[in-house]
Amino acid sequence: MDTDGSERGSRILRGILDACLLSLVAERDRYGYELAAELRRAGLGIVRDGSIYPLVARLERRNLIEGYVVRTDRGQRRRYYRITAAGRTELDEARALWDQVAGGVHAVLHPPPAGGAPHGDA
Amino acid sequence: MEMPRPRPRHDIAIDDALEEIDRFWIKDGVPEVERIARVDELRAHLENAAAEGYPPEEVLGPDPVGFAAEWTAADRRHPWLGSLLLFMSMLCGVAGGLMLVRLVAPWGEEPAFPWHDLGFAVLAAALATGGALIRRYRGRLGPLRAAVLTGLGLVAAAAGYLMIAIGLGGVTAQPTWPLGLGLLAAGVSLALIDDRMRRTARTRHGREVS
Numbered sequence: 001m002d003t004d005g006s007e008r009g010s011r012i013l014r015g016i017l018d019a020c021l022l023s024l025v026a027e028r029d030r031y032g033y034e035l036a037a038e039l040r041r042a043g044l045g046i047v048r049d050g051s052i053y054p055l056v057a058r059l060e061r062r063n064l065i066e067g068y069v070v071r072t073d074r075g076q077r078r079r080y081y082r083i084t085a086a087g088r089t090e091l092d093e094a095r096a097l098w099d100q101v102a103g104g105v106h107a108v109l110h111p112p113p114a115g116g117a118p119h120g121d122a
Numbered sequence: 123m124e125m126p127r128p129r130p131r132h133d134i135a136i137d138d139a140l141e142e143i144d145r146f147w148i149k150d151g152v153p154e155v156e157r158i159a160r161v162d163e164l165r166a167h168l169e170n171a172a173a174e175g176y177p178p179e180e181v182l183g184p185d186p187v188g189f190a191a192e193w194t195a196a197d198r199r200h201p202w203l204g205s206l207l208l209f210m211s212m213l214c215g216v217a218g219g220l221m222l223v224r225l226v227a228p229w230g231e232e233p234a235f236p237w238h239d240l241g242f243a244v245l246a247a248a249l250a251t252g253g254a255l256i257r258r259y260r261g262r263l264g265p266l267r268a269a270v271l272t273g274l275g276l277v278a279a280a281a282g283y284l285m286i287a288i289g290l291g292g293v294t295a296q297p298t299w300p301l302g303l304g305l306l307a308a309g310v311s312l313a314l315i316d317d318r319m320r321r322t323a324r325t326r327h328g329r330e331v332s
Contacts, residue, residue, distance in 0.1 A: 032163055033170040036181075049171060049181040050189050053164070054196035061197060061322065069159075079163050 009046040017047060018055050019094035022087055025065050029082040032056065056081060064090050132172035139178045140165060143190040150194055150257050153321055160193065195258055197322045205251050207316040212247035213282070215309025221302035248279035 013020075024030055024038050035056070036049040059065045064087035067079050083091070140161055147157045171181050182189045198204060220239045252275050256268070 031166075033167045036167070036171075048183055049167065049176070050183060051192075053160075054192045057193060057197040057322070061199060076166060077162055078166060079159070 013044065013047060016094070016098060017052075018059060019091060019098065020044070021052060021055055021059065022064060022083060022091040022094065025081050026083045026088065026091055029080045031078050031080050035081075059087070062086075132177060135178045136165065136168045136172065139168070139182060139186045142186050143182075146187045146190045146257070147194065150191075150254070151317075151320055152194060153317075156197075156320075156322055191258060199319055199322075201258065204316055204319055205255060207312050207319070208254055209247045209251040211309045211312035211316060212250045213243050213309070214305045214312065216246045217243035218302050218305025218307075218309055221297040221305065222299075224297045225299060225302060244279050244282055247282075248275060251275075 020039065020042075021035055024035055030038070032053065033049075035052050036047075039045070039047055039052070056065070060067060060081070063084055065081045065083050067081050069077050069079050072078050143164070144157060144161055147160070152160075168178050168181055172178075178186070195201065217240060220242060224239070252272070255271070255275075
């Protein structure tokens, strides 16, 4: 994707990325790198990996997710995130809103083939 | 004898970026427990990314400190209240401290609390708060906005100076022990409240939640 396209993509995603993160954490508990990798896998590679951390921090501050530390087999500390009840409610609302917005945008961007003159005063 | 193997280039870049970020967080007053937790998490992420061929710039962007500032801003509750607390704690603390110094070791001809002592307190508070704000919004303020904010800050500092001077009776305010100790105690209390507010969801109990 060219720079302009990538910037436009980032701008569009900015408002919905928190819901994407909530959705990924709702599937199962995940850690930071896993979240970034999942976004890449879903085709959202235009999102810089690091930009998920401020978003995750904001979600945690709003008690929509919560973090806990697990020690890996190699002795590393890994911070996992899980969704809270408030997070599930927020996710449901975000999904409903996205469906509405996406449907509306799609209808405007892909209108049915026009046939005839524009409406107006005769 | 076996020669030590050179460290991979990504490892050095990761260390450099994390050092820069950590230094910023120390200056910005991020609590130690929080800082260590964030750096650990970030290191793990950068190492995983490097193993897949992504250098640190692709994860953090071209400005690691800008990234660090963005994370802190997202983590902090009521950032403007924090700035106000910092300003007021410095103002009260420095004014109270100077008043106590004048009582212990008076100098000059006037026993009154002079304007320039109050000026020091306002200047110290304005500098500390201004520095904190510029650090926090680093990379997100253009030169014009920064200049406008600096101007507004100076006007606010001058207004605060006049209001407090009038409130204390201006140049005739007598330094007293209760007033000096009260101001100092208020300054310390406000600084403690500010410190509590810097704690985040992950370290609100003073340690990382496991």
